Amino acid sequence: xPFTDQEYFEVIEKNETVKxxxxxxxxxxxxxxxxxxxxxxxLENFLEFIxxxxxx
Numbered sequence: 001x002p003f004t005d006q007e008y009f010e011v012i013e014k015n016e017t018v019k020x021x022x023x024x025x026x027x028x029x030x031x032x033x034x035x036x037x038x039x040x041x042x043l044e045n046f047l048e049f050i051x052x053x054x055x056x
Contacts, residue, residue: 003011012019033043 012022029043029047032038032046033040
């Protein structure tokens, strides 16, 4: 069962390592969207693609 948004935010606030990763990933995505002018949907699809690559 996936976490709710509220549960994710609680973990982010309580765990410095998770918070740092969240902030870094968020900033990378913002920069990528600015540099490529890609639609938000493309960025979401790209993140999903990346997440599928972890187990390969």
